[in-house]
Amino acid sequence: xFDLVGFGVGGWGAALLxxxxxxxxxxxxxxxxxxxxxxxxxxxxxxGDRFARGAAxxxxxxxxxxxxLLTIYLLYFGGSVALTVVGGWFGARGFIGLxxxxxxxxxxxxxxGAYQAEVYRGAFLAIHRGELDAARAYGMSGxxxxxxxxxxxxxxYAIPGLGNVWQLVLxxxxxxxxxxxxxxxxxxxxxxxSTRQPFVFFCSAAALYxxxxxxxxxxxxxxxxxxxxxxxxx
Amino acid sequence: MEMAFLADVFMQLMRGVPLTLQLAGxxxxxxxxxxxxxxxxxxSGPPLVVWPIRGYVTAFRGTPxxxxxxxxxxxxxxxxxxxxxxxxxxxFREPYWCAILALTLNTAAYGTEIIRGGLQSxxxxxxxxxxxxxxxxxxxxxxxxxxxxxxxxLPSYGNEIILMIKGTSLTSIVTLLxxxxxxxxxxxxxxxxxxxFACAGAIYLTMNYIIAHLLAGLEHRLSAHLRAAPDFExxxxxxxxxx
Numbered sequence: 001x002f003d004l005v006g007f008g009v010g011g012w013g014a015a016l017l018x019x020x021x022x023x024x025x026x027x028x029x030x031x032x033x034x035x036x037x038x039x040x041x042x043x044x045x046x047x048g049d050r051f052a053r054g055a056a057x058x059x060x061x062x063x064x065x066x067x068x069l070l071t072i073y074l075l076y077f078g079g080s081v082a083l084t085v086v087g088g089w090f091g092a093r094g095f096i097g098l099x100x101x102x103x104x105x106x107x108x109x110x111x112x113g114a115y116q117a118e119v120y121r122g123a124f125l126a127i128h129r130g131e132l133d134a135a136r137a138y139g140m141s142g143x144x145x146x147x148x149x150x151x152x153x154x155x156x157y158a159i160p161g162l163g164n165v166w167q168l169v170l171x172x173x174x175x176x177x178x179x180x181x182x183x184x185x186x187x188x189x190x191x192x193x194s195t196r197q198p199f200v201f202f203c204s205a206a207a208l209y210x211x212x213x214x215x216x217x218x219x220x221x222x223x224x225x226x227x228x229x230x231x232x233x234x
Numbered sequence: 235m236e237m238a239f240l241a242d243v244f245m246q247l248m249r250g251v252p253l254t255l256q257l258a259g260x261x262x263x264x265x266x267x268x269x270x271x272x273x274x275x276x277x278s279g280p281p282l283v284v285w286p287i288r289g290y291v292t293a294f295r296g297t298p299x300x301x302x303x304x305x306x307x308x309x310x311x312x313x314x315x316x317x318x319x320x321x322x323x324x325x326f327r328e329p330y331w332c333a334i335l336a337l338t339l340n341t342a343a344y345g346t347e348i349i350r351g352g353l354q355s356x357x358x359x360x361x362x363x364x365x366x367x368x369x370x371x372x373x374x375x376x377x378x379x380x381x382x383x384x385x386x387x388l389p390s391y392g393n394e395i396i397l398m399i400k401g402t403s404l405t406s407i408v409t410l411l412x413x414x415x416x417x418x419x420x421x422x423x424x425x426x427x428x429x430x431f432a433c434a435g436a437i438y439l440t441m442n443y444i445i446a447h448l449l450a451g452l453e454h455r456l457s458a459h460l461r462a463a464p465d466f467e468x469x470x471x472x473x474x475x476x477x
Contacts, residue, residue: 065396065442066435067403070414074435077427167296174298178407185300192308199309206297206305213296 004197005204012191012201019187020208026101026183027173030108031166037109038116045121056117063114068172072107076179079103097180104176104183112169119161123154156227163220167213174209184208243420243433250413251437257402257412261337262395268338269345274375276350287346294343299401302340307332307408333405337398344394352387353379385456392449396442403438413437 007013044056063071079098087096127150135145177185188205192198272287279287294302310317310326317323325331356379364378406415417434421427 062439065400065439067400067414067438069403069406070417070431070435070438074428074431077431081428171298174300175404177300185298185304188301189304192304197312199305199312202301202305202309206293206301209298209301210293210296214292 004195004200005191012187012195012204015187015191016184016201016204016208019182019184020212022101022182023170023173023184023209024212026104026176026181027108027166027170029105030173031112031169033105033109034112034116034165034169035162037113039120041113041117042120042124045117046124060114060117063111064118068107068111069175069178071111072104072175072179075107075110076100076103079106100176100179100181103179104173104181107176108169108172111172112165115165115168116162119158119165120154122161123157124150126157127153159220159224159227163217163224166216166220170209170213170216239426240429240433243430244437246420247413247416247430247434247437250411250416251441253410253412254399254402254441257333257337257405257410258395258398260334261341262398264334264338265341265345265398266391268342269349270380272342272346273349273353276346277353291343291346294340295347299336299340300404300407303333303336303404303408306336329405329408329410333402333408333410337401337405340401341394341398344397345391348387348390348394349383351390352383352385355386356382388449388453388456392446392453395445395449399438399442399445 003011005012005016041056041059044052045060047053076098080096083096083098084092084094131149131153132145135149140148173183174185177183177189180186182190184205188201192201195201272291276284276287306326307329310332314323317326360378360382361374364374369377402412403414405412406418409415411419413434417430420430424430
């Protein structure tokens with residue numbers, strides 16, 4: 001039974017590990033792009049502009065309220081329909097599918113951005129108002145204040161929340177298998193189908209997901225501890 | 235034509251709402267009972283019981299729900315002869331029961347952590363006072379610890395309920411015809427994926443909006459003692475201060 005997912009002849013070990021690497025790359029790319037979206041949305045949410053506030057609120061409420069699977073389907077089919085129409089103008093025929101990896105990254109970015117926006121917003125609100133007043137009293141310009149006072153503290157307060165969002169992204173990446181990307185989940189399905197040993201393959205996939213989650217989780221805890229080394233604790 | 239199509243899709247999708255609510259409701263209810271038992275056991279159980287529970291919670295929180303559903307629905311099929319011998323095959327053959335089992339085990343793992351956090355937030359003085367009054371262990375739990383812990387856990391548990399509603403959409407992959415499943419069925423007949431999925435998304439969004447509001451109302455009711463007494467002067471002062 002272990003030969004099947006091992007690294008010997010006819011073993012699926014190498015294929016599964018490679019797929020796990022794809023899962024990891026997909027999640028990291030989605031998480032980082034989501035950080036940009038989330039920061040922009042948080043910025044808009046905290047800005048004085050009524051329209052920007054409303055748009056950012058709608059964005060984060062929408063993608064936290066709709067199932068992630070639907071978001072992925074919608075982006076994939078919506079994007080493909082648009083691409084097919086554009087392709088039609090240039091004489092292409094038939095359905096053009098979006099590249100699965102890129103679509104997966106966009107989907108994970110849009111979903112995790114909605115959650116990260118809330119994390120950054122909460123972190124900003126946790127900054128002591130007096131620090132901002134003090135920075136202004138020193139005559140700091142907006143960008144300088146953002147760089148020296150706001151960003152370092154927002155990142156510090158946001159780390160635990162970001163760790164949670166990262167775990168969410170990692171698990172959501174399994175859903176990208178439905179649009180045909182060969183990541184860990186899809187590779188396990190392929191292995192299960194061709195060997196008729198679904199239990200072995202899905203257990204292996206679960207173990208690999210768990211390993212990634214535990215290793216990256218301890219990384220986040222390490223970063224959190226490090227970020228707090230200048231803070232007095234009881 | 236366009237509006238008529240959307241209205242027709244909407245009516246068809248609404249037929250999936252009862253199954254979605256049933257899946258989420260059953261698994262949240264069963265999961266809550268399981269989470270309560272596990273969280274209380276984690277507080278005071280012997281290591282031999284505590285370690286397997288911790289392992290279970292870590293495993294189910296650290297792996298995707300989709301993998302869990304596949305593991306139960308397809309994976310356990312590998313043990314069909316033994317399951318048949320145990321008379322359990324009828325259960326594991328049905329995607330409905332596999333989905334319920336997967337969703338329940340998933341939400342119970344998250345719920346255990348949420349309730350454990352709630353239990354830890356109960357001030358020790360309250361427990362000490364209850365003991366000093368001569369309450370038995372179970373009475374302390376029933377009258378003091380659980381009410382405080384559950385109220386504390388309610389906001390997080392509300393998020394978990396919303397996540398479960400969203401999670402039920404994955405059961406469409408094992409052929410259940412809840413909202414997402416019906417959406418896929420309509421798409422395979424009409425090839426109009428964007429409109430149909432957008433319509434399904436709107437239904438989920440509305441359901442989650444209503445549930446979030448009900449939970450916020452419940453939270454408001456349960457925390458009356460934590461709010462300042464309604465006092466005209468001070469409420470005017472607070473509102474004035476916000477602007």
